Amino acid sequence: MAARILIVEDEEPLTLLLRYNLEAEGYEVDTAARGDEGDVKLKENAPDLVVLDWMLPGLSGIELCRRLRARPETRQLPIIMLTARGEESERVRGLSTGADDYIVKPFSVPELVARVRALLRRANPDRVANLLAFGDIELDREKKRVSRTGKAVDLGPTEYRLLEFLMERPGRVFSRAQLLDGVWGNEIYIDERTVDVHVGRLRKALNRGHSDDPIRTVRGAGYALNDLFGKTA
Numbered sequence: 001m002a003a004r005i006l007i008v009e010d011e012e013p014l015t016l017l018l019r020y021n022l023e024a025e026g027y028e029v030d031t032a033a034r035g036d037e038g039d040v041k042l043k044e045n046a047p048d049l050v051v052l053d054w055m056l057p058g059l060s061g062i063e064l065c066r067r068l069r070a071r072p073e074t075r076q077l078p079i080i081m082l083t084a085r086g087e088e089s090e091r092v093r094g095l096s097t098g099a100d101d102y103i104v105k106p107f108s109v110p111e112l113v114a115r116v117r118a119l120l121r122r123a124n125p126d127r128v129a130n131l132l133a134f135g136d137i138e139l140d141r142e143k144k145r146v147s148r149t150g151k152a153v154d155l156g157p158t159e160y161r162l163l164e165f166l167m168e169r170p171g172r173v174f175s176r177a178q179l180l181d182g183v184w185g186n187e188i189y190i191d192e193r194t195v196d197v198h199v200g201r202l203r204k205a206l207n208r209g210h211s212d213d214p215i216r217t218v219r220g221a222g223y224a225l226n227d228l229f230g231k232t233a
Contacts, residue, residue, distance in 0.1 A: 035059025171227030
């Protein structure tokens with residue numbers, strides 16, 4: 001799955017420009033025009049990176065940055081701060097508040113995209129790695145191929161995306177709603193039981209000829225890649 005980026009910026013032309021360029025790089029992009037709106041979106045579903053303007057209506061970028069760093073679930077979230085303030089003291093203030101990077105307006109969009117890529121690679125290498133591995137399972141993003149013990153595994157496009165999503169976060173339990181959002185997208189309205197059908201298909205394809213199942217069902221919670229897979233005799 002592509003990394004998700006939230007842009008919190010009240011200048012609409014700049015928001016549209018950033019969205020266009022980041023989506024062209026393959027990222028999923030959401031936007032908010034107010035600091036308080038961005039805060040709500042971050043509480044509902046934290047992205048992989050935030051591009052955050054310093055001066056915002058409703059809630060300032062500095063205050064939102066402080067709040068994100070105070071919450072355990074967003075303490076490590078990569079944040080790039082945008083601002084018209086170029087003085088050294090202001091850059092120091094922005095970085096000391098918790099921002100990972102700081103870009104002064106006006107700026108080069110290719111430079112911002114490069115900094116986004118670098119931050120994502122540093123924060124979570126699996127989100128940008130071409131080859132994902134889990135136990136004896138390998139997923140090649142460039143070739144869109146999956147193999148287990150070196151043998152090709154034939155997957156449909158939905159099962160491929162589902163496996164990719166789980167392999168980016170091995171061991172983490174995802175509810176059916178979270179899987180629907182992450183794999184199908186939150187604008188597609190389908191029944192949560194559809195997740196069970198596709199997990200079943202993925203299991204069948206991965207386990208053909210194998211006795212150990214890499215997918216763990218957590219009753220009442222959802223599904224995860226078993227973090228003990230490949231570690232027990």
